[in-house]
Amino acid sequence: MGKPILEVKNLRVSFKMYAGEVQAVRGVSFTVDKGEVLAIVGESGCGKSVTAQTIMRLIPTPPSYIKEGSSILFDGKHEIAKMTESQMERVRGKDMGMIFQDPMTSLNPTMTVGAQISEGIRKHNQKVSKAEAFKRSAELLTLVGMSNAEERIQQYPHELSGGMRQRVMIALSLACNPKLLIADEPTTALDVTIQAQIIDLLRDIQEKTETSIILITHDLGVVAEMAHKVIVMYAGKVVERGTLDDIFYNPRHPYTWGLLRSVPRLDSDKNNELASIPGTPPDLYAPPVGCAFAARCPYAMKVCKEIDPEHFEVSADHSAACWLNHPDAPEVEMPVGIGRGSHG
Template identity: 75%
Template sequence: MKDNILKVHNLKVSFQTYAGEVQAVRGVSFELNKGEVLAIVGESGCGKSVTAQSIMRLIPSPPSVIKEGSIRFNGTTEITTCTNHQMEAIRGSEIGMIFQDPMTSLNPTMTIGKQITEGIIKHKKVSVTEANRRAVDILTLVGISNPEGRMQQYPHEFSGGMRQRVMIAIALACSPKLLIADEPTTALDVTIQAQIIDLMKNLAEQTEASIILITHDLGVVAEMAQRVLVMYAGKVVEQGTVDELFYNPQHPYTWGLLRSIPRLDQPADSELVPIPGTPPDLFAPPPGCAFAARCPYAMKVCIETDPEHRSVSDSHSAACWLLHPDAPRVDRPIEAGGVTQ
């Protein structure tokens, strides 16, 4: 049995606005094992980034509030009750984060070297000389050539791919146990994406860090992750291993995601099948399944009552009324292996 590095239980996060309460995360639960890569996928606005930033306690409060739930890190630390001072000791040292847009996340007025050594000096209590040496080592590790010279440069002097490597270097500078990567390849071209994916895979193996990968790119998921959470409207609708999600998906939303991406085994002129409709308004979430209004298989019970998670295997579950023993059988609209690499 693997040890848990992170256990999130029934997490509920809302934003208080002038228009009312936005229920951004509505009862999310999952576990992350040591050395594991867990992907969280879903449409924009489904709660992926809010969940990740709640783990780091990076969302300003107010307007955000953790209404309910537990985030237990490394078996003993309850993140939801940590003080700001305690979180400052955890961020960077125990939990690192790679943000979505390095150009807005890096400080344009500070050299790259200063931004990397800042965390090392704070958390490791070492001299400036030792911090600089570690910074050079970590830049070399992430594939930056001439690291000594690059330490003196500013973010605008780097390309997009190199800035993302610097973000990874900052996140890894203090050897955290958990690394959260929030869509780390979104703004990069496909060649650089492949390089960043290979880099993160190699670093995960070398440092034995656990990784939470936030993405909407199922190709990245297939390449990097061992387990996957599929989120919709602030909830986890399906979770399982990568093979289970790609070869035996159970939720109609997962089917829709897999059908809406290109496949190498389909003719070049094949049309992608989009998911019709839009996600629900999280000011007033529907009483039943949030996906019911967009689901071609929706039944009366789907509209009235929110389904519970039902186990497909020991590691695979989905929240769908189609898994109920009394539900009608439907033909899955995708073949086994919804994505072909």
């Protein structure tokens, strides 16, 4: 797809706490191309939201800090990891937008939605008058599927439903035509019908504007609807990366297998218990030696508990950090119900 809009290399983010250092993100690398949707998936606490907020430089410093050697190169020219807050303010909102998972706590309750959207427009374009900014605000609300936009811009967040507030958040993030949009669990607080509408809206906007999107989610149904590429995170690291088809039909990491097996299927027996991944993620105050997933992995070998695996290449776009992919590893059958042939 051409030159990447975002290149993240060896990103390491820690939090200095009273009890010690929490290593929340541990050497994450990925790229996002123009017009591409990259999904970052994993269970709560895996580091996906910290990664997203670090790209936007929204995590508080202190207690958090980006470690030396980390690189977040945006649009081939902005080294986000080294930018000052004033430099970041010129990029954030204008070239990079973010949709948060809870619009009620992200929107200002004391300002009308029109005032909030127009404020973002005028902040990055001083030549736009107040009236023009409000007109653009109404156009954006119409773009995100809100009827009676002229009335809606006069309303406060508490006067809108959860789905409407999320649409306002999307309009706010699109106000300055950003090149990159980060959506952090954009459908979590919404009911199923509204979730589907928001996903359709994001997909439609992405196709029309060719905006690149990083989608942070634990919902693999949302991933299947939107993503081109997927990275799977566990304990602050990327354990598998690939195209959508690679991850859904040829996953090569036991953690990815566990995530896929935990998704309810329409063709399964209603009396079957839902699969789960036993155990809990490791304590990132003191990350374990070897593979962080070894303690929960039914296929763990001696080497898994001693040496952290590098990424083994499966194909040009697909790799997994698991010793089972080593040429000398024993052959392990993928669990029934996932992989090729399991989806019809």
